Amino acid sequence: MSDAPIPLTKPVLEEREAEAARRAILSGWVTQGPEVLAFEKEFAAFVGAPHACAVSSCTTALHLALLALEIKPGDEVITVSHTYIATANSIRYCGATPVFVEIDPATYNLDVTKIESALTPKTRAILCVHQMGMPCDLRALLPLAKKNGLPVVEDCACAIGSQIKWENDWEQIGKPHGDIACFSFHPRKVITTGDGGMITTTRVDWDQKFRLLRQHGMSVPDSIRHTAKQVIYEEYPLLGYNYRMTDIQAAIGREQLKRLPEIVTRRRHLAERYLRHLASLPDVNLPLEPAWARSNWQSFCVRLPETCDQRQVMQKMLDAGVMTRRGIMSCHREKPYVERHGGKSLPLSESASDHTVILPLYPQMTEAEQDRVISVFTQAIGRSRNNPS
Ligand SMILES: *Cc1c(COP(=O)(O)O)cnc(C)c1O
Numbered sequence: 574m575s576d577a578p579i580p581l582t583k584p585v586l587e588e589r590e591a592e593a594a595r596r597a598i599l600s601g602w603v604t605q606g607p608e609v610l611a612f613e614k615e616f617a618a619f620v621g622a623p624h625a626c627a628v629s630s631c632t633t634a635l636h637l638a639l640l641a642l643e644i645k646p647g648d649e650v651i652t653v654s655h656t657y658i659a660t661a662n663s664i665r666y667c668g669a670t671p672v673f674v675e676i677d678p679a680t681y682n683l684d685v686t687k688i689e690s691a692l693t694p695k696t697r698a699i700l701c702v703h704q705m706g707m708p709c710d711l712r713a714l715l716p717l718a719k720k721n722g723l724p725v726v727e728d729c730a731c732a733i734g735s736q737i738k739w740e741n742d743w744e745q746i747g748k749p750h751g752d753i754a755c756f757s758f759h760p761r762k763v764i765t766t767g768d769g770g771m772i773t774t775t776r777v778d779w780d781q782k783f784r785l786l787r788q789h790g791m792s793v794p795d796s797i798r799h800t801a802k803q804v805i806y807e808e809y810p811l812l813g814y815n816y817r818m819t820d821i822q823a824a825i826g827r828e829q830l831k832r833l834p835e836i837v838t839r840r841r842h843l844a845e846r847y848l849r850h851l852a853s854l855p856d857v858n859l860p861l862e863p864a865w866a867r868s869n870w871q872s873f874c875v876r877l878p879e880t881c882d883q884r885q886v887m888q889k890m891l892d893a894g895v896m897t898r899r900g901i902m903s904c905h906r907e908k909p910y911v912e913r914h915g916g917k918s919l920p921l922s923e924s925a926s927d928h929t930v931i932l933p934l935y936p937q938m939t940e941a942e943q944d945r946v947i948s949v950f951t952q953a954i955g956r957s958r959n960n961p962s
Pocket of ligand 1: 629630631632633656657659660702704728730731756757758759769770
């Protein structure tokens with residue numbers, strides 16, 4: 574057994590991706606152009622979306638999604654605190670206030686039953702998160718949003734390749750089932766373009782708005798002017814941004830997308846193995862996959878026994894060559910949010926942040942490596958396993 578350190582995660586980047594980047598570089602067109610267009614088409618086909626627009630990150634995707642919904646200063650957007658801070662930040666970029674609701678501690682996702690009491694006359698939208706790749710309960714959320722006339726943005730940063738059962742069929746997360754879905758291609762996610770993001774939507778007018786806003790509000794993209802037979806002057810009807818994806822990134826993304834089904838299959842296999850082998854550990858809570866959900870297991874998060882200190886467990890594992898991360902943060906405890914949130918506590922979110930640890934999981938991980946993680950974890954929490962059958 575090798576004692577090389579086991580990383581938390583590792584992107585699957587090989588010759589195919591290097592070759593694709595080379596192709597884009599040598600084509601002479603390196604920013605948003607034909608590779609981006611092709612990646613958008615292939616991505617839309619994969620998730621089953623009518624429209625997909627590539628951008629520079631999931632953070633910028635979320636910002637554009639909220640701008641399309643015309644979220645303004647003074648507005649409130651319902652979301653979770655128990656998420657990566659970019660979710661909440663995107664609401665702040667619009668000058669609006671995130672209103673944090675609690676999570677269901679079994680799935681670490683938004684507790685839909687807590688939404689109605691958080692609504693006010695200023696509520697304009699719901700920004701839900703498919704946390705760590707686990708689909709949130711859209712089947713309960715969407716009717717409630719509709720009843721209250723609220724659009725739904727799905728933060729799918731971690732959820733590419735996850736599925737949800739929809740009227741008896743399995744469908745890809747980000748189709749979207751809500752109004753707009755936002756994806757990330759950061760290396761911590763399931764496929765990567767270095768950095769990058771994608772926005773899917775059912776509405777062509779929003780898709781057009783994303784395309785305008787991601788490129789400075791420019792009425793005619795440079796790719797069109799480049800091939801035009803007549804001189805074209807562009808206009809800038811809106812205040813835009815530079816949120817473009819490059820063609821080098823998109824070329825890599827197209828290769829990553831081809832690998833995605835295989836990556837998800839492998840991640841699900843390893844997650845099932847964790848679930849089976851850790852099941853006999855007393856007082857350890859394992860993540861729950863509802864019957865209507867298929868996670869891509871972007872992160873595999875375990876809740877420690879009450880008596881264990883998170884930092885100590887992580888340090889012991891690091892000393893034994895196994896890297897971990899603390900569970901998902903709670904945004905309301907970070908400085909930009911403390912005052913606005915009024916110092917209120919969200920006990921379920923805080924407890925999840927403080928008592929969970931994310932274990933290594935990546936497609937290249939061998940079963941021997943995973944067994945080492947399991948044994949190091951078991952020792953670090955001072956427990957022993959009954960032999961799994
Ligand atoms: C990673 C992440 C983001 C941000 O994605 P970037 O592409 O890095 O901007 C947003 N939301 C969630 C839930 C994330 O995990």
